[in-house]
Amino acid sequence: MTYESIRFERDGHVARITLNRPDRLNSFTRAMHAELRDALYKLDDARVVVLTGEGRGFCAGQDLNDRNVAPGEAVDLGETVEESWNPLIRTLATIDQPVIARVNGVAAGAGANIALACDIVIAARSAKFIQGFAKLGLIPDSGGSWHLPRHVGQARALGLALTDEPLSAEQAADWGLIWKAVEDDQLDTHVDELAAKLANFPPLGLAATKKLIRTSASRSLDAELDLQRDEMRRLGYTEDYKEGVAAFLEKRKPEFKGK
Incomplete structure (x- = not known):
């Protein structure tokens, strides 16, 4: 597929996807959904x-x-929600790769909730998060009504959803809605350093950690402990774990293969 609404770039094990309709504040069309869906299924060894x-x-x-x-x-x-938005949110939540949202400016409506559906959100200090559904007589879709109360609690979730008031990146970080708010001119540095760090970690462990944390709310503590045992057993037999231990003992940089 030839992309017109997004850019898809690879830098080693890092895949970078840029929503590319700046004249429309990168708002989504059906074509953009199709292109992003295609890119997320072509991550290969990212x-x-x-x-x-x-x-x-x-x-x-x-x-x-x-x-x-x-x-x-x-x-x-x-x-529209069933055809485009719901599959996107489900994909972001279930792909093995950690997804970093680099929020460079306003994130509004479903755009805000796409960011919140990512695994780690780093925002420029000038960025703002706006739900924007209430004034249209709608509800926070694209996972909004699910993620908001889990990130910031019911009171703040209701305030954000019912008033449509913009939330600054700094306040979002203070509330635990996002991972970090950084100075605008430091956004690329922080995102690039984090992406490189994660790209050099053992991918099987990251995928398992993402899955466990994202699904833990559906399990009891006993069930979670049993699952932790099973995952530790599985990961302990991987080549990456053996390499990590060997590299630590030999005081060298590990080379993880995802095996």
Whole structure:
């Protein structure tokens, strides 16, 4: 597939995906969804994914012009959610690779919730997160109503969702909604260093950690302990674990193969 709405680049084991419709604040069309879906299924040996936006914004959610609906006409929004947004959120949550959201500017509507669906969010201090659904008479889709209360609690989740007030990156970090807010001119440095760090870690362990933490809410403590035992047993037999121990004892840099 030839990409027109995104850029897909590889740097070693790091895959970088840039939403590339800056004139529309990188808002999504059906074509952009198709391109992003294609890219996320072509990660091959990538060990980490960086998702960001081109220009002054991260993503403004759905491009309302893409629906071709005249003012006042009805549209089946559920169809759009089922066809495009839900599969994207599920993919971000379930792919093996850790996904870093590099939030370079405003993240609004579904765009904000795409960022929150990623595993680690690093935002420029000037960035803002806006739900933006209430003023349209809608609900926080794209995982918003699920992620918000789990990240910041019910009171703050309701405040963000019902008022549509912008949340600064610094406040988002203070509340635990995102991992870090950094100075704008340091955003690339922080993201690149983290991506390189994760790309050099044992990928099987990262994938297992992501899966366990993302699914732990559905299990009891006893079930979690049993699963931890099983995963430690499985990972302990991998070549990467043996290499990690050997490199530590031999005081050298490990070379992980994902085996």
